[in-house]
Amino acid sequence: MAAAADALTVQLQDKEHPAVCPKCLHVFANALCDARNEKLAVSLLKSHHRFFTACAQVASAPGASGDLSALRSTLDGNVAGCPNKARHVFASHALRDSVACAMDALCHCLYVSVAKGSNKKHKNILLSKSGMWPSTLDELIPTDVKAYARWACTLPRWHAVALLSRLLLVARRKVMEDLSCGPSRDRICATIVRAMGLWRTPDSQFPHEIRQYLSHDVPLGCPPPEDAALIITLVIGLFVVFEEGPDRLLDDFRSFSSGYERILHDAITAFVEDPTRPVDGNQKDLLLSVASMLCSRANFPVHPLVQELRKQPPKYGSLERDGLNLADTILVYLQQRRDDQTCSGPGCKNYTRQGDRGTCALSLCGKCKFLRYCSPECQKRDWTVGSHDVPHKVICSALCKFEKAGVSPRSASMDDFSNVYFDKTTLTTEEFTLLAQWALMDERLPREFKIGALKLFMRESGNAVLRAIAKPGKFLCPV
Numbered sequence: 047m048a049a050a051a052d053a054l055t056v057q058l059q060d061k062e063h064p065a066v067c068p069k070c071l072h073v074f075a076n077a078l079c080d081a082r083n084e085k086l087a088v089s090l091l092k093s094h095h096r097f098f099t100a101c102a103q104v105a106s107a108p109g110a111s112g113d114l115s116a117l118r119s120t121l122d123g124n125v126a127g128c129p130n131k132a133r134h135v136f137a138s139h140a141l142r143d144s145v146a147c148a149m150d151a152l153c154h155c156l157y158v159s160v161a162k163g164s165n166k167k168h169k170n171i172l173l174s175k176s177g178m179w180p181s182t183l184d185e186l187i188p189t190d191v192k193a194y195a196r197w198a199c200t201l202p203r204w205h206a207v208a209l210l211s212r213l214l215l216v217a218r219r220k221v222m223e224d225l226s227c228g229p230s231r232d233r234i235c236a237t238i239v240r241a242m243g244l245w246r247t248p249d250s251q252f253p254h255e256i257r258q259y260l261s262h263d264v265p266l267g268c269p270p271p272e273d274a275a276l277i278i279t280l281v282i283g284l285f286v287v288f289e290e291g292p293d294r295l296l297d298d299f300r301s302f303s304s305g306y307e308r309i310l311h312d313a314i315t316a317f318v319e320d321p322t323r324p325v326d327g328n329q330k331d332l333l334l335s336v337a338s339m340l341c342s343r344a345n346f347p348v349h350p351l352v353q354e355l356r357k358q359p360p361k362y363g364s365l366e367r368d369g370l371n372l373a374d375t376i377l378v379y380l381q382q383r384r385d386d387q388t389c390s391g392p393g394c395k396n397y398t399r400q401g402d403r404g405t406c407a408l409s410l411c412g413k414c415k416f417l418r419y420c421s422p423e424c425q426k427r428d429w430t431v432g433s434h435d436v437p438h439k440v441i442c443s444a445l446c447k448f449e450k451a452g453v454s455p456r457s458a459s460m461d462d463f464s465n466v467y468f469d470k471t472t473l474t475t476e477e478f479t480l481l482a483q484w485a486l487m488d489e490r491l492p493r494e495f496k497i498g499a500l501k502l503f504m505r506e507s508g509n510a511v512l513r514a515i516a517k518p519g520k521f522l523c524p525v
C-alpha cells in the first residue's frame with residue numbers, strides 16, 4: 047500500500063493534468079477506507095503527507111475554474127493507457143465518468159485523513175499530536191471549501207458529503223463563513239435537496255440561482271442502494287452540525303437557510319412522507335423539527351407532519367422561546383464559550399497556538415480556566431481591553447466567584463446559577479453588569495434568546511450600552 051501511495055503521489059503531482067488512472071485511484075481509496083486496513087491507513091497518514099497534500103490539491107483545483115473538459119480528456123486518456131485494467135472491475139459502476147470517479151476517490155482519501163486513527167475527535171484533528179496529516183487547515187483546504195461543496199452536490203456517493211461534515215466539525219467557524227454564502231451555499235442546498243430525493247430531483251425543480259451551479263459536466267447517476275441510507279444519515283448530520291455543531295453558533299442555520307426555506311422545507315416533507323425511504327423515528331423527528339423551523343421562519347402554512355410533531359411533548363427544554371431570563375441567557379452563553387475552540391483575544395480567530403514543538407491547543411486562562419488564547423498578547427489584550435468594552439479581568443473574577451460558591455458555570459443548573467448571579471453579596475455591581483453586557487452583545491447567541499433578557503437587564507441596571515443596541519431595527523423582532 048505504501049508503494050501504491052508513492053506511485054500515486056507522483057501521478058498526482060500535476061494538479062491540472064494528473065497522470066493518475068481514476069479507476070485505480072478508486073480501488074486504492076476503497077482499500078484505504080476498508081476497516082481491515084485501518085492500521086495501514088493510519089501509518090500512511092503519518093508517513094505519506096505528500097500523498098494526502100496532492101489529493102487535496104487536485105480535488106480543490108477544478109473548483110476554481112469549473113471547466114472540467116480538459117481534466118476529463120486527461121483522465122480518460124489515463125484510463126485508456128492504464129496497464130492495470132484487470133483491477134478496474136472493482137471500481138464503482140456508479141462512477142463511469144472519469145472525473146466523478148477520480149474526485150470521489152480523492153474525497154474518500156481526504157475523508158480517511160480526518161476520520162481514521164485513534165484520536166480523531168473533532169477537537170484534536172488539526173493538532174496532529176502523532177505527526178498525522180493534516181496538521182493545518184490549509185493542508186486540507188488549499189483554496190476554500192467551494193470545491194468540496196461542488197463535489198458534494200455532484201457525486202452521487204457519500205464521500206464528499208462525509209468530508210464536508212468532518213470539515214464542519216474540524217473548523218466550523220472558518221468553514222461556515224464559506225458555506226453560508228455564495229455558490230457554496232447553493233451547492234449545499236442542492237446536495238440536501240438531491241439527497242432527499244436520492245438524486246432524482248430534476249434540475250428544473252431548483253430555483254434559478256441554484257440551477258446555474260448544478261454541474262452538468264459530470265453525468266449524474268443514482269447512488270448505489272448501499273450508499274443511499276448513509277447519504278441520508280450524513281445529510282441529517284449536516285443539519286445537526288448547522289444547528290448546534292461543536293461551537294454551537296445558533297445563528298448559522300438561519301444564515302445558511304435564508305432564501306432557501308421553501309426548497310429545503312419541501313424536500314424534507316416530501317422525503318418524510320414517502321413510506322419507501324430509509325429513515326428511522328429519530329431521524330424523522332429531527333428532519334421535521336428542521337422543517338418546523340423553516341416554516342415558522344418563512345411563515346409557511348404548517349405541514350400536517352410538522353403539526354403532529356409540534357403536538358408531541360418536547361423532549362428537551364425548548365430554548366427557542368420568546369427569550370430566556372437574564373441569568374439563563376448568560377449561562378447558555380457561558381456554556382457556548384466553554385466549548386469555544388477559538389482564541390478569545392479581541393478580533394482573533396486562531397484555533398491553535400505556536401508552542402515549542404509546533405502548533406498545539408490554545409491555552410486556557412489560568413485563573414478561570416474558561417477562555418482560551420493563542421498567545422500571551424491576545425490574552426493580555428483581552429484581560430485589559432476585551433471585547434465589547436468588557437475586559438476579561440472582570441469576567442474572570444466573576445467566574446471565579448461562581449466556582450467558589452460551588453456553582454461551576456461549566457455544569458450549573460439554571461436555578462443555582464441564577465441564585466448566585468442575582469445575589470448582590472457575591473458579585474459586585476460591575477461584575478453583574480459586565481457579565482450581562484458580555485453575553486448580550488455577542489453575536490453568538492440568537493437574537494430571540496436575548497430579547498427577554500435585555501428587557502429585564504435594562505430594568506435592573508439601566509445600562510446605556512445595551513439600551514442602544516436594543517433599539518428597534520437592531521433586532522429582527524422589535525423589542
Ligand SMILES: [Zn+2]
Nearest residue numbers: 067069070128
Ligand atoms: Zn487503472
Ligand SMILES: [Zn+2]
Nearest residue numbers: 411413414442
Ligand atoms: Zn480568566
Ligand SMILES: [Zn+2]
Nearest residue numbers: 389391394424
Ligand atoms: Zn489570538
